[in-house]
Amino acid sequence: MQxxxxxxxxxxxxxxxxxxxxxxxxxxxxIGPLAAADGLIWIGTPAGFxxxxxxxxxxxxxxxxxxxxxxxxxxxxxxxxxxxxxxxGAFAHSVAEHxxxxxxxxxxxxxxxLRATSWQQREFxxxxxxxxxxxxTIVGAGGIGRALIPMLVPLGAHVIAVNRSGRxxxxxGIPGDVETVPADQLSRxxxxxxxxxxxxxxxxxxxxxLGADELARLKPASWVINVARGSLIDTTALVDALARGVIxxxxxxxxxxxxxxxxxxxxxxxxxxxxxxxxxxxxxxxAAFADHVGANVARFVAGEALLAxxxxxxxx
Amino acid sequence: MQxxxxxxxxxxxxxxxxxxxxxxxxxxxxIGPLAAADGLIWIGTPAGFxxxxxxxxxxxxxxxxxxxxxxxxxxxxxxxxxxxxxxxGAFAHSVAEHxxxxxxxxxxxxxxxLRATSWQQREFxxxxxxxxxxxxTIVGAGGIGRALIPMLVPLGAHVIAVNRSGRxxxxxGIPGDVETVPADQLSRxxxxxxxxxxxxxxxxxxxxxLGADELARLKPASWVINVARGSLIDTTALVDALARGVIxxxxxxxxxxxxxxxxxxxxxxxxxxxxxxxxxxxxxxxAAFADHVGANVARFVAGEALLAxxxxxxxx
Numbered sequence: 001m002q003x004x005x006x007x008x009x010x011x012x013x014x015x016x017x018x019x020x021x022x023x024x025x026x027x028x029x030x031i032g033p034l035a036a037a038d039g040l041i042w043i044g045t046p047a048g049f050x051x052x053x054x055x056x057x058x059x060x061x062x063x064x065x066x067x068x069x070x071x072x073x074x075x076x077x078x079x080x081x082x083x084x085x086x087x088x089g090a091f092a093h094s095v096a097e098h099x100x101x102x103x104x105x106x107x108x109x110x111x112x113x114l115r116a117t118s119w120q121q122r123e124f125x126x127x128x129x130x131x132x133x134x135x136x137t138i139v140g141a142g143g144i145g146r147a148l149i150p151m152l153v154p155l156g157a158h159v160i161a162v163n164r165s166g167r168x169x170x171x172x173g174i175p176g177d178v179e180t181v182p183a184d185q186l187s188r189x190x191x192x193x194x195x196x197x198x199x200x201x202x203x204x205x206x207x208x209x210l211g212a213d214e215l216a217r218l219k220p221a222s223w224v225i226n227v228a229r230g231s232l233i234d235t236t237a238l239v240d241a242l243a244r245g246v247i248x249x250x251x252x253x254x255x256x257x258x259x260x261x262x263x264x265x266x267x268x269x270x271x272x273x274x275x276x277x278x279x280x281x282x283x284x285x286x287a288a289f290a291d292h293v294g295a296n297v298a299r300f301v302a303g304e305a306l307l308a309x310x311x312x313x314x315x316x
Numbered sequence: 317m318q319x320x321x322x323x324x325x326x327x328x329x330x331x332x333x334x335x336x337x338x339x340x341x342x343x344x345x346x347i348g349p350l351a352a353a354d355g356l357i358w359i360g361t362p363a364g365f366x367x368x369x370x371x372x373x374x375x376x377x378x379x380x381x382x383x384x385x386x387x388x389x390x391x392x393x394x395x396x397x398x399x400x401x402x403x404x405g406a407f408a409h410s411v412a413e414h415x416x417x418x419x420x421x422x423x424x425x426x427x428x429x430l431r432a433t434s435w436q437q438r439e440f441x442x443x444x445x446x447x448x449x450x451x452x453t454i455v456g457a458g459g460i461g462r463a464l465i466p467m468l469v470p471l472g473a474h475v476i477a478v479n480r481s482g483r484x485x486x487x488x489g490i491p492g493d494v495e496t497v498p499a500d501q502l503s504r505x506x507x508x509x510x511x512x513x514x515x516x517x518x519x520x521x522x523x524x525x526l527g528a529d530e531l532a533r534l535k536p537a538s539w540v541i542n543v544a545r546g547s548l549i550d551t552t553a554l555v556d557a558l559a560r561g562v563i564x565x566x567x568x569x570x571x572x573x574x575x576x577x578x579x580x581x582x583x584x585x586x587x588x589x590x591x592x593x594x595x596x597x598x599x600x601x602x603a604a605f606a607d608h609v610g611a612n613v614a615r616f617v618a619g620e621a622l623l624a625x626x627x628x629x630x631x632x
Contacts, residue, residue, distance in 0.1 A: 094446050097471060101424050104417035113591050114430050117583045119575035121592040128597045130410050132604075150470040154489055155413060173470055259435035267433045275429050276437040281444045288448075 005030045006301045009037035009057075012044040019286055023294035028301045039300055041293055046073035059083045059300055061293055065091055067310060076312040084310040090292035091280050092143030095253075098279030099144070099197050099227045100151050102251025106223035107131060107195070111249070111273060129221060132156035137193040139209065140200030140228060141180070146171040148197060149178060160189055162200075190217035195225070202229035212237035221248045227279055230256030235266070242269045253279045321346045322617045325353035325373075328360040335602055339610035344617045355616055357609055362389035375399045375616055377609055381407055383626060392628040400626040406608035407596050408459030411569075414595030415460070415513050415543045416467050418567025422539035423447060423511070427565075427586060445537060448472035453509040455525065456516030456544060457496070462487040464513060465494060476505055478516075506533035511541070518545035528553035537564040543595055546572030551582070558585045569595045 006029040010020055020041060024031055034040060034050070039059040042049065046069040053060075060079070062070060065088045070076065076084060105111070109127040116124075134157050138145045141163035149159050150173030159178055161169040166182030181189055183200075186209070196218070200206050210224065211234040218224070224247060226233055235256050241247050249271035255264075259276065266272050296306050322345040326336055336357060340347055350356060350366070355375040358365065362385040369376075376395070378386060381404045386392065392400060421427070425443040432440075450473050454461045457479035465475050466489030475494055477485040482498030497505055499516075502525070512534070516522050526540065527550040534540070540563060542549055551572050557563050565587035574593065582588050612622050 093448055093472065097420070097446055097448070098424060098444075100471075101417075101420035101426065104413070105421050105426055108414060108417045108591075110417065110421055110426070110589070110591075111430055114427055114589060116590070116592075118578045119592045121575070121594055124592060124594045125597040126599060128414075128591075128594050128600070130413055130600050130603075132409055132413070132600075154466040154470065155416075156409065259437070262434045273426070273430065274432070275424075275426075275444075276432075276435045276440060278437055278440045278444050281441040283442060284444070284446050284448075 006039070006297075007032040007037050008039045008041060008297060008300075009034040010041045010043065011050070012048060017043065017286065017290070019290040020293055023290040024297050027294045027297035029297050039297070041297075046070045046075060049073065049075050051078065053079055053082060057082060059085070059306065061085050061087075061296055062310070063087055063289060065089070065308075070310075071312075076310065083306065084312075085296055085306045086308045086310050087289055087292055088308040089143040090288050090308075091285060092147040093288060094281075094284045095144045095199075095227050095279045096147035096151060098253060098275070099148055099199065099225050099251075102225045102227075102253070102273055102275070103136070103195060103197065103223055104131065105273060106225075106249045106251050106271075107134075107221075111270060115270075130156075131195075134158070134194040135160060135192055136195045136197060137162060137189050138197045138199055139183075139186070139232075140198065141169045142199065142201070144199040144227060145169070145197075146174060148199065149174045160193065162186055162189065187214075190214055193222070194219060195223045198224070198226040198228050198232050200228055200232060202231050207231050208234040210234065210238070212240070215241040215246055218247050220245060223247070223249050223251060225251045226255075227253045230254045230258045239265050239269070242271050249273070251275075253277055322355070322613075323348040323353050324355045324357060324613060324616075325350040326357045326359065327366070328364060333359065333602065333606070335606040336609055339606040340613050343610045343613035345613050355613070357613075362386045362391060365389065365391050367394065369395055369398060373398060375401070375622065377401050377403075377612055378626070379403055379605060381405070381624075387628075392626065399622065400628075401612055401622045402624045402626055403605055403608055404624040405459040406604050406624075407601060408463040409604060410597075410600045411460045411515075411543050411595045412463035412467060414569060414591070415464055415515065415541050415567075418541045418543075418569070418589055418591070419452070419511060419513065419539055420447065421589060422541075422565045422567050422587075423450075423537075427589060431586075446472075447511075450474070450510040451476060451508055452511045452513060453478060453505050454513045454515055455499075455502070455548075456514065457485045458515065458517070460515040460543060461485070461513075462490060464515065465490045476509065478502055478505065503530075506530055509538070510535060511539045514540070514542040514544045514548050516544055516548060518547050522548050524548070524550040526550065526554070528556070531557040531562055534563050536561060539563070539565050539567060541567045542571075543569045546570045546574045555581050555585070558587050565589070567591075569593055 008024045008029045041061045043063050067086045107129040136157045137160040139162045141161040161180045168180045209232045251273040253275045324340045324345045357377045359379050383402045423445040452473045453476040455478045457477045477496045480499050484496045525548045567589040569591045
């Protein structure tokens with residue numbers, strides 16, 4: 001081991017995590033005590049964060065994507081010379097994979113297949129679709145949307161990404177020519193959209209972004225996937241569209257209301273797939289965080305810009 | 317239009333296909349009558365194939381992947397100076413997409429979700445998995461396997477491709493470092509395999525390739541997907557492994573026996589997903605063929621080697 005190797009501490013001390021240790025070592029750093037560390041991977045609580053840090057510590061990786069509790073605990077104020085990074089974006093992969101699963105299951109008619117107890121090939125043939133050559137509109141080009149695009153491209157889908165600015169969406173695995181539409185022109189995409197994935201934050205502007213009018217402009221084979229927040233879709237309009245066959249179906253990891261109450265009509269519609277907001281389950285989060293840590297340690301070792309830097313003035 | 321443009325005929329004359337016409341035009345050729353054509357896209361039957369072709373015709377694209385009926389009809393013998401191409405490989409995309417759908421639906425616990433009529437988030441959390449960081453062994457690296465690999469890579473799965481030679485699998489979208497294992501060393505992959513996709517041809521060597529011994533070496537969360545032929549898996553051993561929880565589940569587009577008879581135990585197991593050999597339904601085949609035609613016309617125009625050339629001496 002070179003004397004000049006970057007030293008990373010993982011804290012609090014116990015229990016440590018083999019996954020995190022592998023991520024740090026794999027990124028070319030060594031693991032050492034906080035007293036001698038250049039960087040700290042924090043896996044504890046905001047309240048437990050050290051009141052003082054050794055002068056050698058230049059960077060702290062926090063374990064959460066939303067870090068309002070660290071602001072409330074005064075962590076950033078207490079360490080003004082230290083660069084902090086959050087886990088923003090680290091957990092998008094699992095949600096994007098879930099969205100892809102719901103979309104493929106819908107397009108390929110899996111719900112009816114699972115109900116069948118006999119070999120109905122001729123009955124099912126006309127209902128089995130493909131994403132190849134279809135246009136998938138992703139509303140929201142944050143972490144989830146940007147993780148989903150590279151998954152859709154090899155399936156031969158054409159992607160329309162919708163973001164606030166309309167500036168072309170970029171990121172690892174995203175082709176340079178992805179069609180990007182600003183949110184204020186969303187109304188012009190519905191008529192040439194085959195399927196919709198809702199992955200935008202819940203705000204006053206995005207509430208009921210998909211209502212009766214928008215659903216009516218989709219196609220009888222269109223699937224609508226929601227992995228963001230239930231409020232982005234008008235549930236009453238969606239139930240009506242599903243029941244009347246205005247669209248092909250809906251795959252919902254989030255609902256409005258949520259939790260979806262027993263006896264709600266969405267539980268009974270054959271073309272609705274409900275998953276109870278479990279697209280990013282706890283046991284997948286550590287592995288995702290370890291990947292994020294590995295990427296950031298590698299950048300730290302190389303002196304490159306870190307992922308998900310915290311800007312204390314902006315509050316995230 | 318340049319006088320020198322390549323002319324492609326589509327035959328028999330009626331009914332023509334807008335999709336095929338778009339594919340030909342989009343590849344830089346013009347469409348014209350057979351009498352003036354450089355190439356012919358044939359969408360008729362073997363028996364209906366023209367007894368004579370104009371001397372200008374240098375290439376014929378056939379509409380089938382398996383072309384034994386064209387041999388039987390004497391088509392190749394009758395036109396010794398013409399290059400023929402089949403549609404081999406053209407239909408692999410849909411089957412690969414289906415395999416991906418079955419695998420994702422299994423790993424993410426979709427069958428149980430579809431049976432639920434209440435919000436069981438805590439019960440479902442531990443069962444929702446991800447392909448990220450998991451090893452997917454694809455047995456058979458023909459068209460389906462080669463189409464599936466690029467779909468799995470952006471999901472963060474590690475792929476082991478198994479083929480006869482063990483020579484590294486290559487193709488569009490396939491990373492250069494895909495692990496490739498020769499079929500005669502298949503026994504050494506099971507212990508580090510998370511999921512299996514069976515996509516190999518049915519031969520005497522591949523019969524019951526997955527039996528009780530192989531299934532026992534997989535993991536309790538492993539899913540086994542079969543989109544090839546039912547005979548590659550020992551059904552009795554599979555039913556036993558599914559019922560006892562030796563593996564997580566099975567997604568089967570093909571079965572043994574096939575069709576799967578009413579009342580068969582596979583219809584009743586909650587961790588078996590059955591689709592009745594409908595991964596490549598008729599209505600998707602024309603679009604897939606049009607893509608193949610577009611690729612081959614572009615190669616023909618450019619004077620490049622064509623996809624899926626027929627070698628009359630080898631019989632395929």
